[in-house]
Amino acid sequence: METKFHAITNGEAIDRNDIPHLPFTEFRDEALALVAEGGKVVQLFGTAAVDGALPDGALPDGLLPTIAVMRLEDQLWVAATDLPETYASLTQEAEVFHLFERELAEQFGVTPEDHPWLRMVRYHPNYADRPDVFGNDYAVDIPGNYSYYAVAGEEIHEVAVGPVHAGVIEPGHFRFNCIGERVLNLEISLGFQHRGIEPMLPGATAGRRQLLVGTIAGDTSAAHSLCHAHAIEALALADLSVSTPDQMVRTAALELERLANHTGDLGALSGDVAFLPPANYCGRMRGDLLNMTLWFCGNRFSRGLVVPGGVGMDLEPVDSETVLGRLTELKPQLEHVIDLIFTTSTVRARFDGCGRVSHEDAQHLGLVGPAARASGMDYDARRVFPTEHYTQIDVPKCQPFTGDVYARARVRADEIIASVALLQDLLPKIKSTKSTAVQDHALAPSSLVVTLNEAWRGEVSHCVLTDAQGKIERYKIKDPSFHNWNGLAMSLRDTGISDFPLNNKSFNLSYCGHDL
Amino acid sequence: MLKTLMNRFEQGNRTSSYPKTPIEMPSRYRGVPTIAPEGPDAPADLAKACAEACPQAAFDADKRTIDLGRCCFCGTCERVSKSKLVHFTQSFELSTAKREHLITDGIGAKNGANDDANAGALPDLANHAKQHFKKLFGRSLQLRQISAAGCNACEADLNVLTTPFFDLSRFGIDFVASPRHADAVVVTGPISRNMRTATLTTYEAMPAPKAVIAVGACAISGGPFTGSPEVSEGLESLLPVDLFIPGCPAHPLTNLHALLSFFK
Incomplete structure (x- = not known):
């Protein structure tokens, strides 16, 4: 298709001068045209330096330099523009921009006019020292000036849940508008987990950056570390090309992460419909999978395993043999428990038709990962933008699904089976690896790199911009949960409120990945 | 029903008998650290290098201590000193009742042995x-x-x-x-x-x-x-x-x- 956006490749640095700079109206038209063709937003963010110490009036002429990264089929597109203090929102034309525009407003004080739901995302003062778009005084506690969507009527009632929840889980606030047991609307307001990671990254040493990207979402450590590693490898002036065995280990790390989390999710889903045996079995097997990662790197959440330039450990053939042995032992147990879950009629009765998100809604919201695949979108970054060893692997396309809890569970089960097969094929090929030390590298000046990887929740993307001296000027992170929280809200429409826990588990989104 | 029973049989009894029987951690796990005293193998320069490399500023080169409250157990100091100054043992008994107890001088090593049996660098929690x-x-x-x-x-x-x-x-x-x-x-x-x-x-x-x-x-x-x-x-x-x-x-x-x- 014809577009004024510039084609880029996943994980390849480009000169910032090669990014087409479009006047805002043209930028808006081109971006919307991409969406009309089925394009999705990968990143949309202000590129003013964010290092926690912006001087007053940091935006020249009051304009916010902004970059959009879009994807359409198997191509990535980039363009830049300058956003005036108020601009015509893109969200009113295409829902996929919804949270991105709210984030821009919160981070830099630019107002998207006619945005249908302009609210805070994470509740923090903007980085540009501008008047607050939301009229908040941040000395006052969260939520500030946040008016929730309200439904009026005699029999309407509201249920407010959180931030602290009943289980051992992260904090967030859920506001239900119900008529009787039926949910008319669920609004999810987050921000409680905001730690200010993005402003910390540009000034951090390589060692600290490694720790920070590993904790963006602790359960998605491998994927975020991989996106970070790809970005640094692309930008570094030194040759940081990754050896084939290292690539295999990194691929294995990502797949083990997927396996552990999907297995845990299936158990939790089973537990939520009161079928307890698989809940216990999956909880235990998830631990075994985490312990395989522990075997590789000394940490159950793969901290320090994926580093720029390779892997952080010296591995011997015996290591992958050990993990392969454990996985081979676990495989039939996984298969049998999955079979047990999906052939138990009481489970099927609860899963089938619950919390359906239509294909059309999923497209509009721009869902990613298993949640999107459950609604019949077959996008998988491993197949469409392959990195590492995925270039050699045939990641199976998922079958069309119905968008309900059953579909979201089934996608996970299928991915577990596929991941086990993938690892059984991959692990025997891994011989020894040599550890790569985490160190500061000189980076290419005035460059941009966009990296994408398929984490267990969906597409993770990091975007790094360097200044004329080769210092990181802006480090933008996007966790898949940023796309998917609204999918959860959508699934609850017209669903019984007692099915909320089940639907919530079926998405199992990250609070801290969203809140950063 | 049959499937439920077969799965139950296949899964078996998995509950650990810890703390009655100890559990051994895999060799790459990083638990209680030991820190070697100043000597030809672990000179003051090496301690400085460890302190500089620590992303969490948890290593104090002068006092030769690690603040386990700041430490993220990334193992950088162990790599920098090639295990000669800092060595993370497989002991997972890391907790303390006082914040200052977490600042450890890795006493296990001072007793002459750089092994797990002597990893008791932390005050006994009980x-x-x-x-x-x-x-x-x-x-x-x-x-x-x-x-x-x-x-x-x-x-x-x-x-x-x-x-x-x-x-x-x-x-x-x-x-x-x-x-x-x-x-x-x-x-x-x-x-x-x-x-x-x-x-x-x-x-x-x-x-x-x-x-x-x-x-x-x-x-x-x-x-x-x-x-x-x-x-x-x-x-x-x-x-x-x-x-x-x-x-x-x-x-x-x-x-x-x-x-x-x-x-x-």
């Missing part, structure tokens, strides 16, 4: 536990967990204690859904500005006497987020902490050992 807590909560301990900007790794490794391998409830310990039912609060994460009030409100909602447990580098010191204006410098700046469980995240066995030693 001896420093508050005795009235043992009396009150030794038979039944109900925990309320607050994730205050935790990255879900510490939360996951607490949650896993309820799975069959660890089976926390066999010790009379459980996680409960309300602070009203809780004896102790378990806080994870660096307590973001946006979670500060919710954390304090939850604590206030608990009936006294109550214990406070900080799990993970973030809850103890701010962890990797130290220095961000959006987080605190640790739970102690808000609440009186009784038990410190370090790690990034704290291994489930570190958590279990701490709970059993401190309360049982």
